[in-house]
Amino acid sequence: MVIVSLIESLKSIDNAILLWINSRHSFGLDTLMWNASGKYTWIPLYAVFAYFIIQRHGKASWLPILFVVIAVIITDQCSNHLIKDIVLRYRPSHNLVLQSQLHYVNDYTGGQYGFVSSHAANTSAFAVFMILLFRKNLVTITLICWVALVCYSRMYLGVHYPSDIAGGIILGLITGWAMYTLNTIVKSRLQKGKE
Secondary structure, eight states: OHHHHHHHHHHHHHHHHHHHHHHSOOHHHHHHHHHHTOSSTTHHHHHHHHHHHHHHHGGGGHHHHHHHHHHHHHHHHHIIIIIHHHHOOBOGGGOTTTGGGOOOSTTOOOOSBOSSOHHHHHHHHHHHHHHHHHOOHHHHHHHHHHHHHHHHHHHHTTSOOHHHHHHHHHHHHHHHHHHHHHHHHHHHHHHHHHO
């Protein structure tokens, strides 16, 4: 009984936060959040990081690039084709109780299920990997702000609950850290093999 009550309380908080974020809309924010969630919006950011990796690691740059790509593939596949298919939690935009209360941008409602957020997972995995790779304050601040913007945009658009975002971030943090650790191990072994 206590557990059921706790779950209901958490759902209420989830709904309340989502509705508050989604209700703070304007034409300018609609445009910003739509673009922040766009698939191709952040290609220049990825290109900049690829450039800095190549500049820093030279011929060995293929290794961190490979592992960061693997990290994003893992989070994307796990969130889209494993976790969502197991949990089967409707997005708020597909929740019969909430859907009529939400503000939609360009009639976008996303797929049927939303836990966990792929956007949150993918951006977090990329960010953690790059933060650990570069270990620079500017990189850390930039990537944290980027992840926060993308995650906020998903709630603003009404397609994810805060808990979907939190789950995605956790998945991304674990995967990004694991792939960075593997990158470090492989790099060390390759260097020893050359000695």
